[in-house]
Amino acid sequence: MGLPARRADGPVLHAHHIRRMEQVLDFVDLNLAGDLSLDCLAGRAAISPFHFHRLFHAWTGETVKEFVRRRRLETAAGRLRHCRDERVTDVSLGCGFASSEAFARAFREHFGMTPTQWRHGGWVNWRVPANDAWAGAPFRIDVKRHEAIEVLYLRERGDYALSAKPLWTRFLAWTEALDVTDQPLLSMGVDDPAITAPDRCRLDACVQVPPGWVDPGLRPLRRTVPGGLYASLHYTGPARHIGHGWDALLNGWLPQSPYALGDGQFFERYDRQVSIPADDWVDCALRMPVRVRVS
Numbered sequence: 001m002g003l004p005a006r007r008a009d010g011p012v013l014h015a016h017h018i019r020r021m022e023q024v025l026d027f028v029d030l031n032l033a034g035d036l037s038l039d040c041l042a043g044r045a046a047i048s049p050f051h052f053h054r055l056f057h058a059w060t061g062e063t064v065k066e067f068v069r070r071r072r073l074e075t076a077a078g079r080l081r082h083c084r085d086e087r088v089t090d091v092s093l094g095c096g097f098a099s100s101e102a103f104a105r106a107f108r109e110h111f112g113m114t115p116t117q118w119r120h121g122g123w124v125n126w127r128v129p130a131n132d133a134w135a136g137a138p139f140r141i142d143v144k145r146h147e148a149i150e151v152l153y154l155r156e157r158g159d160y161a162l163s164a165k166p167l168w169t170r171f172l173a174w175t176e177a178l179d180v181t182d183q184p185l186l187s188m189g190v191d192d193p194a195i196t197a198p199d200r201c202r203l204d205a206c207v208q209v210p211p212g213w214v215d216p217g218l219r220p221l222r223r224t225v226p227g228g229l230y231a232s233l234h235y236t237g238p239a240r241h242i243g244h245g246w247d248a249l250l251n252g253w254l255p256q257s258p259y260a261l262g263d264g265q266f267f268e269r270y271d272r273q274v275s276i277p278a279d280d281w282v283d284c285a286l287r288m289p290v291r292v293r294v295s
Helices: 015-030 038-045 049-060 064-082 088-094 100-111 115-119 160-178 239-256
Strands: 141-146 149-157 185-189 202-208 221-225 228-238 259-261 267-270 281-292
Touching (some): 064 088, 064 115, 064 259, 100 115, 149 185, 239 259
Antiparallel strands (some): 185 267
């Protein structure tokens, strides 16, 4: 995070710019129903709107308006698919659209179908069909409440299959400099690759912050993974097949359970003494936020 970066022919972004951009992206995902105007986001980054807009576009390849609109639509698409007890109107309002009409129009422009068509099966051929053949695999799944976790993290963009190995190679070396090599690791796919284009997917490599930890001066990105109710699946097997575990959890277990998808992000938790995300064979817990389904 200490080297300047440049996207295309845009302005140079230094470490403090990148840190602020990523924090703004996280803020957007957590506040989709709120004020996400250019002025609001520039204010959170403590950068003038004009300069912020140039930096944001240079870093993400999208304007602020384009990014906010895409994340609202992609989040809504995920909720329509996995939260069958939520009305389309409630999904649209919860994702920041002023009316059902505006939502339906934007959804059709982005996905090529209505929200109702998507919910009733249109999602299957949108980007990556779900691997439902693995949905009934005999994985152990538990549901319990977990406390919030504070983490340090690095982020990479691109196809998860290509970005994971180099990201974790960099990150594990970084954890040594931060003196947190004995702490649990979290691998967090911020975006759903079945909805988001591969080059837009964000992957976070995280390490839990131990009590009393003091930053040695590297100023890493830092945030809190919210506590709450999580469904957890224990996966042991080839890293390249870990998607089968997620399919079993999301497409096999969830629709038949008394739970619906909750707010928050999915992540894999690793005990570093057992395995790490960069291994070819992994042993980890896949955690998905859930809530009790409204009958």
